[in-house]
């Protein structure tokens with residue numbers, strides 16, 4: 001299963017709508033980095049509205065992909081993290097440190113625009 | 119006590135099936151969405167540990183009633199290498215695989231009761247319960 005990556009100007013938009021198994025998560029990591037490279041994207045929004053569970057493995061994959069994207073010069077904002085997911089992540093002690101978040105896609109895009117365009 | 123289901127964890131697909139089974143069961147029993155997430159996350163962590171550290175094992179899900187309330191017992195049983203030092207693996211950040219080391223201590227915090235038994239060379243049995251509030 002491949003997660004679709006949409007291009008919007010300088011940005012990439014990803015809405016995760018599938019059950020995140022390990023293969024899908026790793027494939028997504030690779031696909032996203034390749035796409036950033038190909039398109040020269042500066043900002044990325046990853047929308048997690050439909051994701052109802054994030055365990056420590058998936059959290060690590062997400063944290064890593066944010067760090068890797070930053071290394072390539074792209075900013076990432078995670079959006080739409082469900083209340084139950086936020087609660088379990090904090091209880092697990094998985095704090096996704098230094099990862100930018102916003103309530104929804106729209107606010108995520110605004111955040112990128114503010115940061116990248118001043 | 120009736121066994122509701124057991125899922126073999128031999129491949130990573132087992133991880134997905136086990137947490138889907140946990141999601142359905144906890145939803146059906148009327149657990150809140152936050153507790154459903156706690157239960158599915160706990161199952162995912164335990165199933166992933168079986169997948170990562172042993173050849174295979176089983177996640178069992180049972181509904182219990184202690185006379186006052188209902189709950190879900192998750193068991194994770196494997197005949198893998200076992201764990202030498204139980205105290206180490208319950209420390210946040212301890213991992214032998216480059217993971218976050220948040221799995222076992224995290225499961226203990228997400229659930230209401232947590233028990234781990236392990237014999238090196240024989241395997242590991244983890245039993246953890248969440249009660250319906």
Ligand SMILES: Nc1ncnc2c1ncn2[C@@H]1O[C@H](COP(=O)(O)OP(=O)(O)O)[C@@H](O)[C@H]1O
Nearest residue numbers: 167171200207213214215217218219220221222
């Ligand atoms: N079923 C198991 N059999 C053998 N060792 C295990 C098992 N589960 C966990 N462990 C050990 O406990 C450590 C901590 O596990 P955990 O808290 O889930 O963190 P992580 O999986 O990120 O390393 C693992 O790195 C591994 O060494």
Ligand SMILES: [Mg+2]
Nearest residue numbers: 163167221222
């Ligand atoms: Mg683990």
